Amino acid sequence: MNSVIETIMNHRSIRKFEEKLLTDEQIRTIVESAQAASTSSFIQAYSIIGVKDPEKKKKLSEIAGNQSYVEHNGHFFVFCADLHRHHVISQMEEKDLSTSLESTEKFMVATIDAALAAQNAVLAAESMGLGACYIGGLRNNLDEVSKLLNIPPLVVPLFGITVGYPAQMTDKKPRLPFEHIYHEDEYNQNESLFKEELLAYNQIISEYYTNRTNGKRSDTWTAQMANMLEKPVRMYMKDFVQKQGFNKQ
Structure with missing residues (x-):
């Protein structure tokens, strides 16, 4: 087993970090690693917002369900599906791209591109001795997240990733067979x-x-899943996504 596979296999979510910020060099390495991920048709339909402002991190922590590690970490990244730049391209090249940009297919492309980039970012961070945790709780209130981060149309914040120096290691959760x-x-x-x-x-x-x-x-996994899925959450998502200009076609 090589070191890359060892890093992949040793993944676990870290939810407690040392009070030590990442350097700009570390942040650049993580983002450039994210950019090296595969991207559908070279469209590169995502953006990453790094949040350093303590007040913004505190607010994002509250939105995410008062998860303290969203506020206290080495750095916080927000991964977004992003076709805003492609709208700019439509103006530059004087072509009407609206049907494509508003399609379900291109929303899926943007979401998949962002997810692939994010996993590269996490693997890069973990290979550097850092820990990370995905934060889906940002989707509790994307209107507030969008206001806080000045999000334009054709951009949807999908999730955050906390990265930092682990202060506490957790056990690996066993995966499905x-x-x-x-x-x-x-x-x-x-x-x-x-x-x-x-x-x-x-x-x-x-x-x-x-x-x-x-x-x-x-508790068992099936009981945990059934209890969670019994209570629908974030049912505003379709309206928000369409309001941002996605998934209309």
Whole structure:
């Protein structure tokens, strides 16, 4: 196993950081690593906003559900789906690109581009001895996030990433079985096997939580997912995305 794979396999979310800021050189290295990610048709449909302002980080922390590590970290990155620059291109090249820019397909491209770039950024940070945690809680209130970060049309903040020097290491969460994720030649729809594998995984997760919390928690993965998905959240998202100019076609 080489060092790249070791870094990938050792990933865990870090939620407590030392009070030590990243250097500008570290930030540039992480962003340039993000830029090296694959991008659909070279469209590069994303932007990254680095947040240094303590007051803005505090506000973003509140929006994200009072997650303290959004405020206290080495640096906070916000990854955005971004076709705003392509709107500028339409003006420069005197072409009407609105149908493409407003399409569901290009919104998917922008979202995928941002996700690929983000994972490169996290791997780069972790290879430098730093820790990271994805923050989807920004989507609790994207109107407020957009005001705070001066977001223009055709840009959607998707998630944040906290990066810093780990002050506390967590255990790795066991992932779903390989056989449950990987399908060969066609999608395996054997539900009896699905349920059998999920029951086995439930036992692994229950033991993980029991050991991690000294017996205070022992829930299974399927129960955790069912309880979470039973309560729809952020149902304003379709309207917000369309308001920003995406996903209209």
